[in-house]
Amino acid sequence: MSLSQDTLASQPAEPVARGRISLSRDAAEAILREIRSLKAQLASAARSKRLLSKRDAARYLGVSRGRTLDALIVAGRLRTVRIGGRIKIPLEELERIATFGEQVQAMKLRAESARSCEDFSSRVNRSLKQRGF
Numbered sequence: 001m002s003l004s005q006d007t008l009a010s011q012p013a014e015p016v017a018r019g020r021i022s023l024s025r026d027a028a029e030a031i032l033r034e035i036r037s038l039k040a041q042l043a044s045a046a047r048s049k050r051l052l053s054k055r056d057a058a059r060y061l062g063v064s065r066g067r068t069l070d071a072l073i074v075a076g077r078l079r080t081v082r083i084g085g086r087i088k089i090p091l092e093e094l095e096r097i098a099t100f101g102e103q104v105q106a107m108k109l110r111a112e113s114a115r116s117c118e119d120f121s122s123r124v125n126r127s128l129k130q131r132g133f
Contacts, residue, residue: 051081051088060094072097 023031058065072078073087078097081088 050091051083052091052094054087054089057089057094060091061098 052060054065054069058069061069063069069078073080078089079093081090
């Protein structure tokens with residue numbers, strides 16, 4: 001190597017100026033759309049993994065835990081997950097039920113009518129027993 005080549009090799013290269021990358025407007029908008037789509041997917045994935053207790057689920061839906069929520073679970077209309085012996089309900093299931101609120105209202109009415117039927121039948125039975133039947 002000659003002296004001039006050694007001095008060139010030992011000198012640091014010229015700093016590279018960081019220039020702006022030029023993109024067309026369409027390409028930039030496509031990249032932004034993709035970023036927004038990925039953010040939405042990430043948010044929905046995190047949201048779908050959230051599990052609620054039966055108490056919190058009943059509060060979320062605004063229904064009774066003992067009657068309405070258990071009736072939805074027994075009827076198979078509400079998917080549950082068992083973790084450590086406890087029943088948990090995915091938030092996405094509650095959102096699905098909440099969008100079909102009329103089904104929950106129908107379940108509430110059925111539960112109330114069943115309770116009133118039980119009250120009526122117990123009063124009739126009590127009355128019949130008092131009269132010796």
